[in-house]
Amino acid sequence: MTDFAATKAMFDLPEGVIYLDGNSLGPLPRSTPARLDSMLREEWGKLLITGWNKAGWMAQPMGLGDRIGKLIGAEPGHVAMGDTLSIKVYQALASALELRADRKVVLSDNGNFPTDLYMAEGLLRTLGAQYELRIVAPDEVEAQITEDIAVVMLTEVDYRTGRKHDMAALTAKAHSVGALTVWDLAHSAGALPVDLAGAGADFAVGCTYKYLNGGPGAPAFIYVAPRHAGRAVPALSGWLGHAAPFAFDLEYRPGTGVERMRVGTPPVMQMTALECAMDVWDMASIEDVRARSIDLTERFIAGIEAACPDLELASPRDAKLRGSQVSFRFADGYAAMQALIARGVIGDFRAPDIMRFGFTPLYIDGDDVDAAIAIIADVMNNNLWDRAEYKVRAAVT
Amino acid sequence: MTDFAATKAMFDLPEGVIYLDGNSLGPLPRSTPARLDSMLREEWGKLLITGWNKAGWMAQPMGLGDRIGKLIGAEPGHVAMGDTLSIKVYQALASALELRADRKVVLSDNGNFPTDLYMAEGLLRTLGAQYELRIVAPDEVEAQITEDIAVVMLTEVDYRTGRKHDMAALTAKAHSVGALTVWDLAHSAGALPVDLAGAGADFAVGCTYKYLNGGPGAPAFIYVAPRHAGRAVPALSGWLGHAAPFAFDLEYRPGTGVERMRVGTPPVMQMTALECAMDVWDMASIEDVRARSIDLTERFIAGIEAACPDLELASPRDAKLRGSQVSFRFADGYAAMQALIARGVIGDFRAPDIMRFGFTPLYIDGDDVDAAIAIIADVMNNNLWDRAEYKVRAAVT
Secondary structure, three states: OOOHHHHHHOEEOOOOOEEOOOOOOOOEEOOHHHHHHHHHHHHHHHHHHHHHHHOOHHHHHHHHHHHHHHHOOOOOOOEEEOOOHHHHHHHHHHHHHHHOOOOOEEEEEOOOOHHHHHHHHHHHHHHOOOOEEEEEOHHHHHHHOOOOEEEEEEEOEOOOOOEEOOHHHHHHHHHHOOOEEEEEOOOOOOOOOOOHHHHOOOEEEEOOOOOOOOOOOOOOEEEEOHHHHOOOOOOOOOHHHEOOHHHOOOOOOEOOHHHHHOOOOOOHHHHHHHHHHHHHHOOOOHHHHHHHHHHHHHHHHHHHHHHOOOOEEOOOOOHHHEOOEEEEEOOOHHHHHHHHHHOOEEOEEEOOOEEEEEOOOOOOOHHHHHHHHHHHHHHHHOOOOOOHHHHOOOOOO | OOOHHHHHHOEEOOOOOEEOOOOOOOOEEOOHHHHHHHHHHHHHHHHHHHHHHHOOHHHHHHHHHHHHHHHHOOOOOOEEEOOOHHHHHHHHHHHHHHHOOOOOEEEEEOOOOHHHHHHHHHHHHHHOOOOEEEEEOHHHHHHHOOOOEEEEEEEOEOOOOOEEOOHHHHHHHHHHOOOEEEEEOOOOOOOOOOOHHHHOOOEEEEOOOOOOOOOOOOOOEEEEOHHHHOOOOOOOOOHHHEOOHHHOOOOOOEOOHHHHHOOOOOOHHHHHHHHHHHHHHOOOOHHHHHHHHHHHHHHHHHHHHHHOOOOEEOOOOOHHHEOOEEEEEOOOHHHHHHHHHHOOEEOEEEOOOEEEEEOOOOOOOHHHHHHHHHHHHHHHHOOOOOOHHHHOOOOOO
16 A cells, blocks of 8 residues: 555655645645755766766756656556647547548547647648548537547546546447547646557657646656567657667668667756656556555535535546546636635636636545635625735736 | 856856756756746635736746747737747747748758758648748858758757857848748757847747757747738748737737747746746846856867867857857767766767857856866866767667
């Protein structure tokens, strides 16, 4: 069994804060500052350029890929780190479309995180007018997977509501009509067990600053199924995805397997911080995390519904159908969330009316949930949010 | 006048090392570790998700862009940071090609850094078979800028030899036939004065881990000339380049000016480290850096040519025609460079036979150059490089 008191002790959480926004940016692992200091002074400072070999910087993206791969059911050696999630979406979708070059339609849903749709839009515009991005409602996706679809591109867990798609079923449906799948695991990796290999997923991408706790701007990951990894020719064909980057050939030759999805020089500080975060994951089982996440979210929903009649549940009531967050609708949700933050309960707001709370068992426990419910009830039932200062929108919400 | 003793004191350079590889990875500024520690503990640790507003993380990419813009002659507000140089090449070239959609040929040269050519190859493959990447010798570029060329894509300073293109002349030639330009400033930014606005450059990109000292994997930059910045529609259309990222619209609308070239969540640790590096640049004038760089490289060439008859100068002899590096050809250059590194003179090797030495006045002075010459002469004239251990190739050269 995972010792959640031990994992909680590995994070540096501020006094007086109940942090229910680890689904947006995970907190600081206690080991990160000292490790970064050592990377800066002992590696960069002393090894200088030789750090790429001697400190293993060049190997970090594949080593970290394998550590994350264990949490998402990827075959070893089939996950590479780098860039941002947006860039990885572009890469995955471009390769999937090239593997299904006879079809021109990408199917997605309006619960997908917008940048996935924007990147698809940019790629399809680059590919030409014959391509179409077809966006349907999440519950229409299955019926809309038809024989003209080249790629089904979905985020498994909806960033607003926490609604979870059935990856295995939708992947099977896609394959039954000859389509490929690109799964965005931004709200899945570290939130719940994912079985990419078992589901037969073709491509997957995700970020590491949410449930994985890699820090602000932590690198993204990309998974390519073994059956495709040697065939997909990258659209973003950068030198670190070349078969021999330091031969400095004039022509691109893709590297082995998913390593060809590497592009440019990796961000060593961010990679190193992510390694510290993954050390915490070495102490946890993702199945235990999921079981505890369900306990915490059930407790939260029951408590809020009992205490706060103004809040309307926006997440699926059935725990099997949601990720590790709970969202409630409230017309003045932005102001209400600012009032909660002022009281030390940090969640976030997503337009137009979603108050979003993430549950992250590595460092949030039942006492935190109970304390949060009490504060939310006080703020909501006494209209403490109804102040002008809470209605001024910040640049980043 | 720049106080180069003062700038040298701002770097943490290892004892016994003469670092002539700052053209590949600049050294650690002394202020970086404490600033990173503060960013981790006080910002990420205490502010958590609110750091995006309260610590100014979301504003870093444009703030840093302006600081770098001053070194490269960019108009304020027209440089954005993010991603890697490879990604920025793709963005710039895609936008340039869209602005000249009636033409299908990209002209580059075989002295360009390979990843620029690889990224162009991937982009042109995505755009379709009607596109052509035409690669000529560097000294043929001017004559090959003909009326069928859409975009001239060049690296100003050759990574192997240090040969410098005439940006103003080639840009003028490109414009005279209706072509646009994409300039890679990887070996220019922080190495010599660049005048993007004066030259009329259309797009420029560069990295910040070489002469700018941002650290391993530091973010890249992109410049878009004001006359194009509101017209270029990004191919990599990520949410942070959207006009209103936190509106979470389903459709992409490009942001204002070059900010539309932002893609995904910025790497805050790397951005923060780059800020420390730019503090050193606040104390320096790029004109002073260039004057001293010429002194150092002239001194090095004269010293090596006098002492090492086996080494053949690969860089232009005329300082006006080269960047801030000096390269020599030697058939066993790889082994010779390993022998030099073992003696504390760190340069690097580029296939097939280039021994490359970078001169970075912020922290390298005339005494360093003299000491390096003496060691190189000893290693070369006594064949100290001719040992099996120096001939084993590392993963990263």
